[in-house]
Amino acid sequence: MDSIPKPIWITTDNELLSHCQMWQKLDFIALDTEFVRTSTFFPKAGLLQVADNQACYLIDPLTITDWSCFAELLDNPDLVKVFHACSEDLEVCHRLTGTIPNPVADTQQGAALASLGGIMGFQRLVKAVLDIEIDKGETRSDWLQRPLRPQQIEYAVADVFYLHQCYERLLTLLDEMGRLAWWQEDCQRLIELGQISDDYSQQYRKVKLAWKLRPQEQYVLQCLAIWREEVARLWNVPRSQVVADNVLWNMARYQPLHQGDLARAGMKPHVRQRAGDQALSLIEQAKQADESLWPDVLQKPLSPQAGEKLKALKKAVTVRADSIDIPADMLVKKKTLEALLRSGYPRGPYHLPEPLLGWRKNEIGEDLLNYLQQEDQAVI
Secondary structure, eight states: OTTOOOOEEEOSHHHHHHHHHHHTTSSEEEEEEEEEOSSOSSOEEEEEEEEOSSOEEEEOTTTOOOOHHHHHHHHOTTSEEEESSOHHHHHHHHHHHSSOOOSEEEHHHHHHHTTSOSSOOHHHHHHHHHOOOOOOTTTTOOTTSSSOOHHHHHHHHHHHHHHHHHHHHHHHHHHHHTOHHHHHHHHHHHHHHTOOOSOOTTGGGGSTTGGGSOHHHHHHHHHHHHHHHHHHHHHTSOHHHHOOHHHHHHHHHHOOOSHHHHHHHTOOHHHHHHHHHHHHHHHHHHHHSOGGGSOOOOOOOOOHHHHHHHHHHHHHHHHHHHHHTSOHHHHOOHHHHHHHHHTTTTTOOOOOOGGGSTHHIIIIIHHHHHHHHHHHHHHO
């Protein structure tokens, strides 16, 4: 860690504008964010770190008021924004600037595609790529405090200092392996998954055992999940502090009529006092809604017979992943295999879901389709 450079602090709008104009001319920059999110829905940005080929910079979001030049930087199609495990960083950037960085390069994805090991944290990445041991002891620091401690500053600078170097190494390695296009495709998918939407209509699908509810109850759950999302954002608290998933399920199943029913469903007293009547009114409206408004019924778990086919698909993925030396879950996730199987079970035809298109279609997608087709013909 002795080689970590002293950072250049950016604390004013004019300083940020000047540096953004300089960064706009580069091919890539390394980016990281530090934030606090212990009791809020939205992350509170405490620090942004940038590294280029000259220096490392610390941007103070507690003093910057105009982020428009940084938003333009994040939108620059000719500037690659390098992150490690970028999902929360993308959210922090959007919260500050209103935009999602594009294009990005995620070194966690790149390292896995480069056969350096499974999905790894930044400490392991730096060891694997640069053979350097770094300390991650400040991960859970209070990044909103001022002044930051010297250990926090060194930690924050190290993240982007080494990230910049790791990106250059991974770029060369993946290009030599013929997998650079794989990396670019997967990073573009991360951006698409990270898009912030005001449509909360699919949130109810994430509630455990939602499929057990009757169709009308699933509609009530959908309405309640949308309401919870709006309230959590309005109050700026985690969803579970409004209503936990199991309580949401109880409310959809038993459809409370009174405050006492909400208590029996599990809603906390302070939430009942603040928003209980609103929830009761919403449930009553949902109960009266026309059937045409109900969502498509959620699919039940796979049957034992379909489960056996899913096991065979997972085995095929594991074999192929081993042969190209990347993690099986990186090649195809279980949810993607389930989507493939459900697209045509039990007699086909089957269709590749979106995550199995692109480079994965040639590496494993077509083989999975052929296997399912052969299985169907064998049954016939």
